[in-house]
Amino acid sequence: MDALSAAQQKLMPEMSELLKKRYQILQTINLEQPIGRRTLSEVAGATEREIRKETDLLRNQQLIEMKTAGMTVTSQGLEVLEELKVFVRELSGLTDMEIQLQSILGISKVVILPQDSDEIPAVKSHIGKEAARLLEALFGRCKKIAVTGGSTMAAISKELSIGKPDRTLQFIAARGGLGEDVLHQANTIAAAFAEKTGGSFKTLYLPDHLSAEAFAMMMKEPVIKEMMDLYDQTDVVVHGIGNAEEMAVRRHSSLEEVEKIRSGGAVSEAFGYYFDKDGKIVYRIRTAGIQLEQVQKASTILAVAGGGSKARAILSYFNNAPTPTVLITDEGAARKILELTKKLEE
Amino acid sequence: MDALSAAQQKLMPEMSELLKKRYQILQTINLEQPIGRRTLSEVAGATEREIRKETDLLRNQQLIEMKTAGMTVTSQGLEVLEELKVFVRELSGLTDMEIQLQSILGISKVVILPQDSDEIPAVKSHIGKEAARLLEALFGRCKKIAVTGGSTMAAISKELSIGKPDRTLQFIAARGGLGEDVLHQANTIAAAFAEKTGGSFKTLYLPDHLSAEAFAMMMKEPVIKEMMDLYDQTDVVVHGIGNAEEMAVRRHSSLEEVEKIRSGGAVSEAFGYYFDKDGKIVYRIRTAGIQLEQVQKASTILAVAGGGSKARAILSYFNNAPTPTVLITDEGAARKILELTKKLEE
DNA sequence: TCCAGTTGGACGTTTTTTGTCCCATTGAAT
DNA sequence: ATTCAATGGGACAAAAAACGTCCAACTGGA
Numbered sequence: 001m002d003a004l005s006a007a008q009q010k011l012m013p014e015m016s017e018l019l020k021k022r023y024q025i026l027q028t029i030n031l032e033q034p035i036g037r038r039t040l041s042e043v044a045g046a047t048e049r050e051i052r053k054e055t056d057l058l059r060n061q062q063l064i065e066m067k068t069a070g071m072t073v074t075s076q077g078l079e080v081l082e083e084l085k086v087f088v089r090e091l092s093g094l095t096d097m098e099i100q101l102q103s104i105l106g107i108s109k110v111v112i113l114p115q116d117s118d119e120i121p122a123v124k125s126h127i128g129k130e131a132a133r134l135l136e137a138l139f140g141r142c143k144k145i146a147v148t149g150g151s152t153m154a155a156i157s158k159e160l161s162i163g164k165p166d167r168t169l170q171f172i173a174a175r176g177g178l179g180e181d182v183l184h185q186a187n188t189i190a191a192a193f194a195e196k197t198g199g200s201f202k203t204l205y206l207p208d209h210l211s212a213e214a215f216a217m218m219m220k221e222p223v224i225k226e227m228m229d230l231y232d233q234t235d236v237v238v239h240g241i242g243n244a245e246e247m248a249v250r251r252h253s254s255l256e257e258v259e260k261i262r263s264g265g266a267v268s269e270a271f272g273y274y275f276d277k278d279g280k281i282v283y284r285i286r287t288a289g290i291q292l293e294q295v296q297k298a299s300t301i302l303a304v305a306g307g308g309s310k311a312r313a314i315l316s317y318f319n320n321a322p323t324p325t326v327l328i329t330d331e332g333a334a335r336k337i338l339e340l341t342k343k344l345e346e
Numbered sequence: 347m348d349a350l351s352a353a354q355q356k357l358m359p360e361m362s363e364l365l366k367k368r369y370q371i372l373q374t375i376n377l378e379q380p381i382g383r384r385t386l387s388e389v390a391g392a393t394e395r396e397i398r399k400e401t402d403l404l405r406n407q408q409l410i411e412m413k414t415a416g417m418t419v420t421s422q423g424l425e426v427l428e429e430l431k432v433f434v435r436e437l438s439g440l441t442d443m444e445i446q447l448q449s450i451l452g453i454s455k456v457v458i459l460p461q462d463s464d465e466i467p468a469v470k471s472h473i474g475k476e477a478a479r480l481l482e483a484l485f486g487r488c489k490k491i492a493v494t495g496g497s498t499m500a501a502i503s504k505e506l507s508i509g510k511p512d513r514t515l516q517f518i519a520a521r522g523g524l525g526e527d528v529l530h531q532a533n534t535i536a537a538a539f540a541e542k543t544g545g546s547f548k549t550l551y552l553p554d555h556l557s558a559e560a561f562a563m564m565m566k567e568p569v570i571k572e573m574m575d576l577y578d579q580t581d582v583v584v585h586g587i588g589n590a591e592e593m594a595v596r597r598h599s600s601l602e603e604v605e606k607i608r609s610g611g612a613v614s615e616a617f618g619y620y621f622d623k624d625g626k627i628v629y630r631i632r633t634a635g636i637q638l639e640q641v642q643k644a645s646t647i648l649a650v651a652g653g654g655s656k657a658r659a660i661l662s663y664f665n666n667a668p669t670p671t672v673l674i675t676d677e678g679a680a681r682k683i684l685e686l687t688k689k690l691e692e
Numbered sequence: 693t694c695c696a697g698t699t700g701g702a703c704g705t706t707t708t709t710t711g712t713c714c715c716a717t718t719g720a721a722t
Numbered sequence: 723a724t725t726c727a728a729t730g731g732g733a734c735a736a737a738a739a740a741c742g743t744c745c746a747a748c749t750g751g752a
Contacts, residue, residue, distance in 0.1 A: 004351075007429035010407050010422070011368050015361060022357050036698050049741050052700095061356050068698055068749045076356070083353035382729050395710050398730095414718045414729055 023088045028122040034070030045120040097334045105318040109326040116332025118307035127306045128155030131328045142235035146174040149186040150240035152304050157192035165198020175289035176206035231290045237298045241305040242269040243313045268313035279319020301325040311336030369434045374468040380416030391466040443680045451664040455672040462678025464653035473652045474501030477674045488581035492520040495532040496586035503538035511544020521635035522552035577636045583644045587651040588615040589659045614659035625665020647671040657682030
């Protein structure tokens with residue numbers, strides 16, 4: 001932050017919040033356009049009145065337009081959005097937090113987006129967009145990309161821009177269907193990534209909860225073996241991080257499994273592995289899929305997870321996460337993580 | 347204005363006015379400290395309530411302190427004031443206006459201070475302060491300084507800082523007492539300048555309205571002759587610009603004089619000369635004092651006049667003003683001048 | 693053709709701001 | 723030593739602004 005901005009803030013302390021609020025609204029409109037007042041108020045986590053007041057102002061400033069279909073961002077609005085991007089980050093102290101988290105989590109890079117996706121649904125899209133941008137930047141030299149499932153991963157696929165198709169890209173489902181909602185399965189996500197980028201995809205279909213013998217047999221199948229080989233060649237892994245209990249529930253895990261997860265003190269989950277608060281593996285779902293060692297061999301790993309509720313899970317997972325991991329998260333999670341680590345130190 | 351600030355303004359249009367208002371309040375406190383709420387509200391041209399609201403905020407921001415003697419600016423406040431100086435000027439478009447006026451008036455430099463001294467008394471002090479700074483910057487190479495009278499000139503003397511005394515400075519009253527209030531006579535002003543700077547001063551005492559013979563005789567007096575010689579060696583002239591009619595009234599001019607001034611269409615007055623709207627000399631008070639030619643020989647001339655009501659007079663005087671003149675004025679006068687010249691073009 | 697979603701308008705209610713007092717103190721001038 | 727004008731803080735009714743919440747008319751896509 002330069003001295004001028006600092007002085008400005010001294011003289012107008014209310015500016016900071018106001019700027020962040022308006023920026024967020026403008027950004028959300030940009031993301032969801034065309035969008036109406038009511039829908040926007042829901043997605044942005046503000047009252048209709050407030051949204052109305054602010055959008056009226058944004059219109060007067062010719063940053064947005066209001067048509068019968070909804071509000072859209074003008075080219076001027078886009079410019080403002082771009083111009084203030086760094087400044088808003090500074091204002092929220094996000095840049096500072098990124099550096100702190102980087103050292104706390106022991107990884108190469110952390111990207112924090114404003115607000116809390118637990119409170120404001122639109123933040124998920126922002127996270128998705130940022131992850132998409134980062135991923136796209138890797139496309140040049142990384143062709144084999146393993147993806148997991150989850151709603152966060154789905155958000156990324158939505159934000160992948162349809163640039164010039166790259167047929168050499170290969171998206172690999174990191175896991176079989178793990179009993180999740182079809183829309184959020186790794187298979188579906190891999191397909192969505194491929195569709196958006198023009199690449200191809202490989203899916204892995206395996207029933208859950210196989211007996212040991214059946215599992216061993218399946219692993220000998222050529223289709224499955226091929227996938228296992230692909231995992232070895234993976235350049236990039238993109239994955240979410242889940243809360244252990246939530247995941248277990250969502251996956252309709254058996255009582256036996258739930259018991260193991262619970263008794264082991266599992267906190268987080270990633271690619272079917274469950275980790276306790278110290279990052280130790282407590283349990284792993286027995287199914288075909290990428291192995292932790294294979295993940296560690298990837299040149300870049302994008303871990304994506306946001307919302308204050310994910311803070312504990314993130315801390316847990318990053319105890320033993322590979323160094324070349326990049327975490328894309330939000331302000332809510334970041335603040336909570338810092339809060340938790342501060343408490344730990346006391 | 348840089349792109350960031352422009353974008354900020356787009357998103358927060360109310361910021362501009364707010365910033366200017368608070369800056370002005372802070373600046374006024376700085377100038378008049380210690381000062382109370384009520385006095386400040388008068389001098390700053392705002393209601394007591396508003397002043398109270400803003401000063402409460404400024405205190406919370408630790409930019410000012412409130413003691414029983416009144417409010418004072420903290421060191422942080424001073425920093426903010428300094429840091430935002432240029433920005434506030436940009437915001438008010440003063441820099442632009444300065445350049446415009448420079449070319450319109452055909453002089454080397456114009457300095458415009460915010461607000462209108464007609465509306466806000468404190469602006470006079472700001473003008474005085476700026477003029478004082480500019481004058482002080484000349485002290486190194488200019489030693490003989492001629493000063494005229496008037497309330498504006500008095501404002502400058504109040505703002506001259508008492509740096510290390512410079513005994514080589516010589517302040518010369520540009521005129522005798524012209525029937526004005528003693529406090530605002532050139533003689534008094536010259537003395538005040540000298541006192542503040544540690545220099546010496548020369549006064550000129552001559553009764554008004556002398557007969558032609560008496561005048562001629564006086565001019566032969568050694569004391570008077572000495573002054574006339576000094577005028578020839580003047581390095582810097584500092585003078586105000588007045589409205590012709592106002593000056594005539596203030597000086598209790600005779601009916602005969604008033605008639606000449608009026609019939610001649612006099613608009614402005616400076617060092618006892620009256621000018622019409624085209625800058626032509628309509629009348630001059632017959633008394634000893636600096637001559638227009640002597641003014642033109644000075645290396646620098648500071649012309650100081652503010653307030654919308656002075657706009658016409660300023661325009662009139664600058665029709666034939668020497669090029670090395672620097673005009674120090676305020677926003678009120680500047681806007682009015684631009685308005686008038688625009689009308690003239692149509 | 694219908695329907696979900698849109699904007700713009702309206703209005704009573706709540707909250708904030710504003711104008712205007714008074715009061716106990718204080719610090720400088722008499 | 724005493725006055726006295728100026729100070730900040732407190733208080734409060736009135737005015738204004740903001741707010742929450744509807745409704746009506748409209749539109750664009752299914």
